[in-house]
Amino acid sequence: MAYKNLREFISLLEKKGLLKRISAEVDPILEIAEITDRVCKGPDGSNKGLYFENVKGSDYPVVTNIFGSSERMAMALEVNDINDVGAKIEDMLNQAPPKTLMEKLAMLPKLLEFSKFLPRTVKSAPCQEVVEKDNPDLSKFPIIKCWPGDGQPTDEGRFITLPMVFTRDPETGKPNCGMYRIHVFDKNTTGMHWHIHKDGARHYDKYKAMNKKMPAAIAVGSDPAVMYSATAPLPESMDEMMFAGFLRKEPVEMVKCITSDIEVPANSELVIEGYLEPGETRIEGPFGDHTGFYSAADYYPVFHVTCITHKKDMLYPTTLVGKPPMEDCFIGKATERIFLPLLQLEFTEIKDMNLPMEGVFHNCALISIKKSYPGHAKKIIHGLWGKGQMMFAKLIIVVNDDVDVQDISYTAWRVLNNVDWKRDVVIADGPLDDLDHAASFPRYGSKMGIDATRKTREEGMTRDWPDELFMSEEIKRLVDERWKEYGIG
Ligand SMILES: Cc1cc2nc3c(=O)[nH]c(=O)nc-3n(C[C@H](O)[C@H](O)[C@H](O)COP(=O)(O)O)c2cc1C
Numbered sequence: 483m484a485y486k487n488l489r490e491f492i493s494l495l496e497k498k499g500l501l502k503r504i505s506a507e508v509d510p511i512l513e514i515a516e517i518t519d520r521v522c523k524g525p526d527g528s529n530k531g532l533y534f535e536n537v538k539g540s541d542y543p544v545v546t547n548i549f550g551s552s553e554r555m556a557m558a559l560e561v562n563d564i565n566d567v568g569a570k571i572e573d574m575l576n577q578a579p580p581k582t583l584m585e586k587l588a589m590l591p592k593l594l595e596f597s598k599f600l601p602r603t604v605k606s607a608p609c610q611e612v613v614e615k616d617n618p619d620l621s622k623f624p625i626i627k628c629w630p631g632d633g634q635p636t637d638e639g640r641f642i643t644l645p646m647v648f649t650r651d652p653e654t655g656k657p658n659c660g661m662y663r664i665h666v667f668d669k670n671t672t673g674m675h676w677h678i679h680k681d682g683a684r685h686y687d688k689y690k691a692m693n694k695k696m697p698a699a700i701a702v703g704s705d706p707a708v709m710y711s712a713t714a715p716l717p718e719s720m721d722e723m724m725f726a727g728f729l730r731k732e733p734v735e736m737v738k739c740i741t742s743d744i745e746v747p748a749n750s751e752l753v754i755e756g757y758l759e760p761g762e763t764r765i766e767g768p769f770g771d772h773t774g775f776y777s778a779a780d781y782y783p784v785f786h787v788t789c790i791t792h793k794k795d796m797l798y799p800t801t802l803v804g805k806p807p808m809e810d811c812f813i814g815k816a817t818e819r820i821f822l823p824l825l826q827l828e829f830t831e832i833k834d835m836n837l838p839m840e841g842v843f844h845n846c847a848l849i850s851i852k853k854s855y856p857g858h859a860k861k862i863i864h865g866l867w868g869k870g871q872m873m874f875a876k877l878i879i880v881v882n883d884d885v886d887v888q889d890i891s892y893t894a895w896r897v898l899n900n901v902d903w904k905r906d907v908v909i910a911d912g913p914l915d916d917l918d919h920a921a922s923f924p925r926y927g928s929k930m931g932i933d934a935t936r937k938t939r940e941e942g943m944t945r946d947w948p949d950e951l952f953m954s955e956e957i958k959r960l961v962d963e964r965w966k967e968y969g970i971g
């Protein structure tokens with residue numbers, strides 16, 4: 483059974499001892515952030531979700547770090563192991579196109595299963611129990627400031643850090659939901675930090691070209707599959723809410739906003755409705771980001787609030803990003819597992835992928851492949867740079883499929899021994915993640931691919947590749963048998 487809403491997930495965390503309630507009064511300015519940072523990096527067993535019951539200046543409780551471990555992330559998506567989600571996607575994708583009538587009939591249940599996940603519109607919704615239309619005021623909500631340097635001198639540096647931003651393509655009517663942080667400028671104005679590569683920005687470009695006001699809505703807190711889907715790097719054509727329906731195995735119920743036609747999840751905790759004027763921008767940031775550095779202030783579109791709706795017993799979820807490991811790392815790791823089968827659909831030679839947390843997802847990808855022809859690793863490197871948000875991968879390292887890329891130490895040893903840098907390195911120019919601060923220009927610079935596979939004659943290798951060291955099975959058995967005799971312990 484899918485979670486009905488965020489509260490149901492929180493209750494389960496609490497029942498399993500994975501949530502800690504804090505009743506002492508805490509300040510949403512920096513104090514919640516510092517507590518969360520310590521807890522999410524704490525020793526084993528102490529890293530829990532946090533429920534702040536008493537937040538200074540607000541009537542509403544705050545939850546943080548709810549997705550901040552593999553266990554909690556798996557619980558959020560109702561699986562024992564995140565790999566189970568990937569396996570389910572693989573199963574669905576691996577359906578060969580039906581040829582005979584019997585095969586077509588056999589496919590029907592699968593197809594019906596998909597249509598079962600389409601979002602459904604409802605007339606009334608918990609997220610509209612309270613409607614504030616006349617004087618919408620964001621200052622009532624416990625929106626946190628994460629890091630000392632966040633925001634402009636003219637504001638308090640508060641950011642909504644788990645927002646689900648809903649927009650619609652003005653040409654096709656297709657909805658999109660993306661997680662783009664929201665910088666609160668004042669009680670009814672915010673920034674809209676969709677990077678230029680993202681789907682929300684594509685919709686905005688179209689409104690700008692038509693010189694039309696763009697409606698949008700920011701929903702905060704819903705059942706966890708919906709919240710996760712806002713972060714998933716889906717193709718533009720895929721509705722995140724359908725994907726969420728697939729993950730939770732029940733359609734997402736949507737409700738129309740009070741002041742626009744945008745639809746939001748009916749079980750949201752908080753919904754901020756509003757619009758963007760085409761071409762209006764304002765300085766957004768700086769913001770202590772998930773790279774562990776501040777992302778620089780820059781011009782971004784401005785969001786004007788027209789109405790705020792929320793549940794009576796609203797719960798405000800938020801996250802703190804910073805130096806890894808933090809909550810977003812576990813969200814990112816879920817994405818690595820869930821999207822591997824999708825990459826494998828096109829790149830059947832890929833065996834596994836590891837995006838190490840230290841690489842904050844866009845800085846490093848370790849890929850193992852079944853190598854079949856000269857230049858195969860380089861084909862994978864270029865291929866991945868052309869695939870959706872994999873375009874941001876600043877370093878792609880490709881190894882043979884006998885390397886377990888989840889074992890970083892072993893992988894590093896193989897790579898460092900197996901590379902001739904001039905022959906095996908590809909450096910290319912292209913788009914970079916908005917958060918990259920090392921390139922000379924914003925969003926544009928160079929990336930590197932390393933072919934660390936065993937090289938062949940066709941690839942210019944004139945020498946034989948050496949064998950890796952392994953003891954013979956016979957001697958291993960002998961030593962096993964005699965181990966006690968040596969008295970080593
Ligand atoms: C906590 C968190 C915060 C994020 N903040 C932003 C952001 O401010 N801007 C942005 O463009 N992407 C941000 N992302 C990444 C996007 O949510 C992600 O790229 C998503 O796929 C975008 O959806 P879209 O493909 O529909 O545009 C964030 C992700 C997480 C997990």
Ligand SMILES: [Mn+2]
Pocket residue numbers: 658659660681716717718720722
């Ligand atoms: Mn999208």
